[in-house]
Amino acid sequence: DSGVTQTPKHLITATGQRVTLRCSPRSGDLSVYWYQQSLDQGLQFLIQYYNGEERAKGNILERFSAQQFPDLHSELNLSSLELGDSALYFCASSPSGLRTDTQYFGPGTRLTVL
Amino acid sequence: AQSVTQPDIHITVSEGASLELRCNYSYGATPYLFWYVQSPGQGLQLLLKYFSGDTLVQGIKGFEAEFKRSQSSFNLRKPSVHWSDAAEYFCAVLMEYGNKLVFGAGTILRVKS
Numbered sequence: 001d002s003g004v005t006q007t008p009k010h011l012i013t014a015t016g017q018r019v020t021l022r023c024s025p026r027s028g029d030l031s032v033y034w035y036q037q038s039l040d041q042g043l044q045f046l047i048q049y050y051n052g053e054e055r056a057k058g059n060i061l062e063r064f065s066a067q068q069f070p071d072l073h074s075e076l077n078l079s080s081l082e083l084g085d086s087a088l089y090f091c092a093s094s095p096s097g098l099r100t101d102t103q104y105f106g107p108g109t110r111l112t113v114l
Numbered sequence: 115a116q117s118v119t120q121p122d123i124h125i126t127v128s129e130g131a132s133l134e135l136r137c138n139y140s141y142g143a144t145p146y147l148f149w150y151v152q153s154p155g156q157g158l159q160l161l162l163k164y165f166s167g168d169t170l171v172q173g174i175k176g177f178e179a180e181f182k183r184s185q186s187s188f189n190l191r192k193p194s195v196h197w198s199d200a201a202e203y204f205c206a207v208l209m210e211y212g213n214k215l216v217f218g219a220g221t222i223l224r225v226k227s
Contacts, residue, residue, distance in 0.1 A: 045214035
């Protein structure tokens, strides 16, 4: 158990819908990262937050957005869902923004878009 | 562009046999390298990491990896595989921008008894 929690574990929804994925980082960790794991694209970095501020963006679609709240939990919002958005979404956290930090991954949320 | 290549999609080894999983990276500066393991239905667990110093790195569960700059490689090894090692293994390089991890495609390890 990494100490990173993600809810829900599974999510099944229809095309065009909007969903919210939630991540609670390890106690004391200030940085949160979101990754998407899909069969065709593999594991891809989406976005990073540090202490409530967006730090870096990766291959995140405009239909997707994220935020980190004052209590440091983070949410990833996915809207106008398409079949291709079906994937496993991981959240990771690290103590700070240093490169020498280890990123600890949560168990993931499996999103299925029908 | 920075990338990570894991040339073997699947590897099958017998229990008790030695294991080597290959990883090649493309990165301009000194790389920060990682191996993660993903068991079915689980998240990613860090096995080991290399930042600098000794090029032979020891990790958890009896794994080790060797950084070879001349070959741009960071291969993962284990002298004797256990059935519980069956999982998918990912090599990754850390980018300076955003501390984002760039992952290889993964290698699925099967262990036969």
